[in-house]
Amino acid sequence: MRSLGSSEACWRLFGFNISERHPAVYAMRVHLQGEEMIYYEEGQQRQAAQQDHTTELTGFLSYNKAHPDTAVKYCDFPEIFTWHKPTKKWVPRRGSFNTIGRVLTIHPLAGEVYYLRMLLNHDQSKGAGCHEVLKRVHGHCHDTFKGACEALGLLQSDNEWHTILTDAALTQMCPQIKELFVTLLLFNKPSDPAALFDQHYMEWWDDLKQNMPTPPDDKLLRAMVLLDIERRLQNHSKELPDFYLPTIPHDMRQRVREQDDDYKHAHLPMVIQEELAYDITSLQSIVADRLNGNHALLPSQRAVYDAVMDAVQRKIPLAIFLDARGGTGKTYTLNALLAATRTLDNHKNISLAVASSGIVATLLLGSRTFHSRFKVPIQITESTTFQITKQSAVADLIDRAKLIVWDEAPMGHRHLLEALDRTLRDITSQDLPFGGKVMVLAGDFRQVLPVIKRGSRAQIVDASLKRSKLWSHFTLFNLTENMRVLQSGDDKELKEFDAWLLQLGNGHIDYIRDDTMVLPPHMCMTIDDTSRNSLNRSIMMAVSWVFPDLHDRKNDYEWIAQRAILAPKNSAVDTINEHISSTFPETLTMCRSADSTIDEDDATRFPTEYLNTINTAGMPPHCLALKKGMPLLLPMNLNPKEGLCNGTRLIVKEIVHGCLLKACQLQMVTREDGKCSFHGSHCSQLTMHSLSFGNVVSFQ
Ligand SMILES: Nc1ncnc2c1ncn2[C@@H]1O[C@H](COP(=O)(O)OP(=O)(O)OP(=O)(O)O)[C@@H](O)[C@H]1O
Numbered sequence: 172m173r174s175l176g177s178s179e180a181c182w183r184l185f186g187f188n189i190s191e192r193h194p195a196v197y198a199m200r201v202h203l204q205g206e207e208m209i210y211y212e213e214g215q216q217r218q219a220a221q222q223d224h225t226t227e228l229t230g231f232l233s234y235n236k237a238h239p240d241t242a243v244k245y246c247d248f249p250e251i252f253t254w255h256k257p258t259k260k261w262v263p264r265r266g267s268f269n270t271i272g273r274v275l276t277i278h279p280l281a282g283e284v285y286y287l288r289m290l291l292n293h294d295q296s297k298g299a300g301c302h303e304v305l306k307r308v309h310g311h312c313h314d315t316f317k318g319a320c321e322a323l324g325l326l327q328s329d330n331e332w333h334t335i336l337t338d339a340a341l342t343q344m345c346p347q348i349k350e351l352f353v354t355l356l357l358f359n360k361p362s363d364p365a366a367l368f369d370q371h372y373m374e375w376w377d378d379l380k381q382n383m384p385t386p387p388d389d390k391l392l393r394a395m396v397l398l399d400i401e402r403r404l405q406n407h408s409k410e411l412p413d414f415y416l417p418t419i420p421h422d423m424r425q426r427v428r429e430q431d432d433d434y435k436h437a438h439l440p441m442v443i444q445e446e447l448a449y450d451i452t453s454l455q456s457i458v459a460d461r462l463n464g465n466h467a468l469l470p471s472q473r474a475v476y477d478a479v480m481d482a483v484q485r486k487i488p489l490a491i492f493l494d495a496r497g498g499t500g501k502t503y504t505l506n507a508l509l510a511a512t513r514t515l516d517n518h519k520n521i522s523l524a525v526a527s528s529g530i531v532a533t534l535l536l537g538s539r540t541f542h543s544r545f546k547v548p549i550q551i552t553e554s555t556t557f558q559i560t561k562q563s564a565v566a567d568l569i570d571r572a573k574l575i576v577w578d579e580a581p582m583g584h585r586h587l588l589e590a591l592d593r594t595l596r597d598i599t600s601q602d603l604p605f606g607g608k609v610m611v612l613a614g615d616f617r618q619v620l621p622v623i624k625r626g627s628r629a630q631i632v633d634a635s636l637k638r639s640k641l642w643s644h645f646t647l648f649n650l651t652e653n654m655r656v657l658q659s660g661d662d663k664e665l666k667e668f669d670a671w672l673l674q675l676g677n678g679h680i681d682y683i684r685d686d687t688m689v690l691p692p693h694m695c696m697t698i699d700d701t702s703r704n705s706l707n708r709s710i711m712m713a714v715s716w717v718f719p720d721l722h723d724r725k726n727d728y729e730w731i732a733q734r735a736i737l738a739p740k741n742s743a744v745d746t747i748n749e750h751i752s753s754t755f756p757e758t759l760t761m762c763r764s765a766d767s768t769i770d771e772d773d774a775t776r777f778p779t780e781y782l783n784t785i786n787t788a789g790m791p792p793h794c795l796a797l798k799k800g801m802p803l804l805l806p807m808n809l810n811p812k813e814g815l816c817n818g819t820r821l822i823v824k825e826i827v828h829g830c831l832l833k834a835c836q837l838q839m840v841t842r843e844d845g846k847c848s849f850h851g852s853h854c855s856q857l858t859m860h861s862l863s864f865g866n867v868v869s870f871q
Contacts, residue, residue, distance in 0.1 A: 236300035286316035440564030498655030529816025617676025
């Protein structure tokens with residue numbers, strides 16, 4: 172020890188403690204039955220064997236046996252009990268010493284004892300009176316601790332996926348099961364997808380058999396199921412080999428094409444087929460309604476429509492920016508454009524729609540996120556290029572597209588626009604802005620600008636599209652009439668809110684300080700003095716202000732879809748969730764992740780219980796406590812095509828085996844009178860098991 176200064180030197184001279192451990196950590200032994208560690212001097216084996224071998228673990232088991240009401244986990248025992256060494260017994264703690272227990276770390280290669288340790292850290296150890304009881308899960312006594320861990324969903328294994336697929340075969344239609352399998356592949360990384368496929372594919376072909384003129388043989392049906400899975404994976408830019416699934420031999424593909432009408436024209440890449448598969452009648456009726464129907468485009472909307480249609484039909488380059496704040500009919504106009512252009516050229520015209528966020532992508536006809544459509548890398552810089560090769564199917568699709576629509580474009584970094592320009596010039600081999608395509612960008616610069624991590628105002632402004640050298644190529648169109656307010660009739664509150672929002676966006680609100688402003692009183696909640704100083708009470712008040720009588724109104728989707736609580740930190744979200752969940756009388760289901768290190772050697776440095784405690788931004792918590800009827804918000808783009816993306820609202824309907832969630836999706840629909848309302852659509856299935864960082868569904 173070196174004393175660095177006079178104060179440190181004095182401290183040392185006076186003999187004060189130079190280290191302290193708080194709280195005290197009690198190391199707890201773990202061993203299999205009858206495998207307690209015994210220490211003895213050489214030649215003392217006999218005496219040692221006759222001694223009392225009680226350890227903390229056997230003491231814990233005996234205590235539970237004698238006191239069946241003790242429901243405390245092994246690892247939590249030292250917080251309430253103290254280990255009396257002379258008698259080798261746990262006795263209730265008298266003082267309020269702050270001690271925590273840590274079960275000694277075991278390497279995964281140690282076998283059963285490693286899994287025993289896992290169970291001792293789990294609720295399973297509560298009240299366990301012997302080793303065997305730990306193996307009993309849901310009434311079934313497993314042969315091994317590993318089996319018990321698997322049954323509890325604590326291990327990365329495919330067993331639960333087998334169970335889910337078996338259950339699905341009994342209750343669901345084939346296309347739903349195949350979609351579920353694709354979700355498993357994409358987000359849960361089963362360890363042996365080929366084995367899962369081989370075991371279950373026979374239950375997935377009923378829908379394919381129906382269209383066949385003659386009964387197909389098993390080999391052909393297997394190829395057809397694989398082809399179906401391949402098409403579904405391609406929607407997510409994935410292929411069968413990405414998941415070690417068998418590929419389909421060329422002659423089998425040929426046989427499928429000859430047999431099945433659906434696959435006859437399958438010579439075009441899937442991404443192109445998808446863009447040619449719109450229901451033309453419904454597109455035509457959208458166009459008819461928006462040109463001449465009861466809800467015809469306003470003159471300002473029509474001006475955009477006419478300019479774009481003219482450019483597409485005459486095949487001349489055009490770049491438009493549609494500046495429109497929320498509710499002015501941007502999506503309405505863009506959908507009219509997409510519908511009209513897709514019916515051109517004998518319905519063979521391709522128009523691509525992309526949006527900066529998943530939730531906006533669900534509102535535009537046939538839209539994808541900008542990132543997924545153009546394969547944008549995660550890090551974007553000035554020289555970024557999209558991961559699209561000139562020979563790829565996506566390049567072919569982009570080359571065929573006559574119109575590209577990008578909604579909520581101001582959220583995108585100018586580097587994205589510039590990279591898109593380079594990509595389009597390269598794919599079309601035309602040295603014109605955006606390769607000579609008709610580009611329609613839409614959005615509102617008053618809303619969210621590109622997110623620059625810890626960026627200053629100047630850096631954010633510099634990242635905006637307006638700072639791009641390409642901005643000068645855009646012609647500006649404006650939509651100013653707020654249709655949402657207009658449709659509401661004489662809703663004074665909505666009108667006032669719209670006016671206030673506009674003032675805010677234009678920077679005309681009075682700020683108290685740099686970034687602090689006073690909200691209008693009707694937007695604020697009043698809080699009484701007693702609640703002001705108590706975080707929990709104020710959270711409870713906020714919850715009942717936003718969601719009064721939630722449980723009684725849990726089926727009122729319109730009402731639920733109109734409210735949300737935003738919180739800056741995961742910890743606050745957890746507190747709010749806990750409070751809301753406690754208002755539901757239904758049984759609580761705990762859905763836990765199975766966390767493990769990628770490298771087994773790291774397992775001793777980062778034990779499972781430590782991984783379970785990690786709760787950072789972008790990562791779901793280890794434990795999701797769900798109840799039937801609870802509203803949820805999905806925080807990631809899971810399957811935008813099915814409407815499951817960051818921001819989708821769901822209502823819990825059922826939790827199967829603690830790892831599959833069946834939830835009703837709240838979707839916005841435009842009614843006959845042109846107004847929008849929410850309704851609960853089909854039941855979505857989401858898997859909820861995190862097998863490694865980042866591939867999980869979570870709810871907040
Ligand atoms: N010309 C129109 N005739 C009738 N209804 C319209 C018209 N234009 C827009 N609407 C309706 O106004 C509402 C708002 O339109 P839309 O959702 O397209 O606005 P937006 O600008 O995309 O809003 P946001 O940015 O908030 O998504 C919708 O219900 C839409 O059906």
